[in-house]
Amino acid sequence: MSSVSVRDVAALAGVSVGTVSNVLNRPDKVSEQALARVHDAIDRLGFVRNDAARQLRAGRSLNFGLIVLDAGNPFFSDLARGAEDRAADDGLSVLLGNSGGDRTRESGYLDLFEKQRVSGVLLSPLGDSVARLRQLRERGIPSVLVDRAAPGSPFSSVSVDDVSGGRIAAGHLLDTGRRRLAFVGGPHSIRQVSDRLSGAREAVAAAGATLEVIPTAALTVLEGRAVGEALAGRPEASRPDAVFCANDLVAVGMLQGLGILQGVRVPADIAIIGYDDIAFAQSTVVPLSSVRQPARLIGRTGLEILLAESSVEAPLEPRHVVYQPELVVRASTVPA
Structure with missing residues (x-):
C-alpha cells in the first residue's frame, strides 16, 4: 500500500495543502471547522506525518546519536538512560548505536547519523576518531566523547578518572x-x-x-x-x-x-x-x-554539552569534564 500524503488528506477534507500544513504546524491559524475536517481525514486515511522530511527541510533534527562500545553492558545502558532523560527534558530523542568493539560498525553508525542529519553525536570511541569527527563538525554536527578522557582534544569529553x-x-x-x-x-x-x-x-x-x-x-x-x-x-x-x-x-x-x-x-x-x-x-x-x-551523570552531562554546542554556529571552546570514581x-x- 502506498503511503498517504498531505495531498490525499487535503483532497478528502476539501481544503488546500497549505491548510493541512497549517493544521499540522500552526493550528491557531485555522478555523475550527477546517480543523475538524482535516483531523477527520487524517483519522480516516491513517496519515502519519513525515517528521524526518520536515526536519531535513528545516535543516535541524530532533534526534541525537549515541554510539557505545557494548550495549549489553549495563554501564552503557545506564549512560544511555542519562542521555535520554536529558534529551526528553527538551522533547528530543536519542538514537542508540552499538559498535560492539568493531571499528567498521562504529564508522557505519557515524555515516548513518550523518545521513540522518542528527543534531549531534555522543561517542564512546574505540580509538582516535578526531579526523572523522572533524568531518561531522564541518557539516554542522558537533560531537562529544563520553566515557573517554580527551584532554587537549578539539572535542568536548565527559569521563571518569x-x-x-x-x-x-x-x-x-x-x-x-x-x-x-x-x-x-x-x-x-x-x-x-x-x-x-x-x-x-x-x-x-x-x-x-x-x-x-x-x-x-x-x-x-x-x-x-x-x-x-x-x-x-x-x-x-x-x-x-x-x-x-x-x-x-x-x-x-x-x-x-x-x-x-x-x-x-x-x-x-x-x-x-x-x-x-x-x-x-x-x-x-x-x-x-x-x-x-556515575554512568547516568556521564550520559546526562554529555547530552547537556551537546545541546549547547548544537545551538551555536561556531564551535565552542571544548569542555573536559572528569568525574572521580568511588570505591x-x-x-x-x-x-x-
Whole structure:
C-alpha cells in the first residue's frame, strides 16, 4: 500500500495543502471547522506525518546519536538512560548505536547519523576518531566523547578518572593484606582498560607487591568465567590471592568460574573486585566489591554539552569534564 500524503488528506477534507500544513504546524491559524475536517481525514486515511522530511527541510533534527562500545553492558545502558532523560527534558530523542568493539560498525553508525542529519553525536570511541569527527563538525554536527578522557582534544569529553580508579581498586586489595594480584580484562587497546591497568600497576609498585596481567578478548561474563576456571586449575601456590577485573561483567564471570564451578572460595582464597558498580553487582552469590562510575551523570552531562554546542554556529571552546570514581566495598574483598 502506498503511503498517504498531505495531498490525499487535503483532497478528502476539501481544503488546500497549505491548510493541512497549517493544521499540522500552526493550528491557531485555522478555523475550527477546517480543523475538524482535516483531523477527520487524517483519522480516516491513517496519515502519519513525515517528521524526518520536515526536519531535513528545516535543516535541524530532533534526534541525537549515541554510539557505545557494548550495549549489553549495563554501564552503557545506564549512560544511555542519562542521555535520554536529558534529551526528553527538551522533547528530543536519542538514537542508540552499538559498535560492539568493531571499528567498521562504529564508522557505519557515524555515516548513518550523518545521513540522518542528527543534531549531534555522543561517542564512546574505540580509538582516535578526531579526523572523522572533524568531518561531522564541518557539516554542522558537533560531537562529544563520553566515557573517554580527551584532554587537549578539539572535542568536548565527559569521563571518569580511570587511572585513579585502577589505583583505588588495587589499593583496596592491598589494604586487605593481599600481595599477589592479577588484573583481568581486555583488549588493552580499549583506553579505559589500559588506564585502569596503569593505575593498578602504580599502586602495586608502590606497595612492593606483584601484579600478573591476564588479557581477555572481550569484557564479558564468558571471558571472565574462562579465566576463573583457568586460575582454579592452577596449584594453589601459583594462584593470585586477589583479582582486579576491568569491569563488573568480567568479575561476575570470575565469581562463577572460581566459586560456583570449581569450588575456590571467594574471598577466603581469592578476593575479587570489579569496576562500574552495575546494578546486579550487589546481587551476585558473593556480593561484588567494585569501583563506581556515575554512568547516568556521564550520559546526562554529555547530552547537556551537546545541546549547547548544537545551538551555536561556531564551535565552542571544548569542555573536559572528569568525574572521580568511588570505591564500593562488599563481601568479595573482606580481609583475609
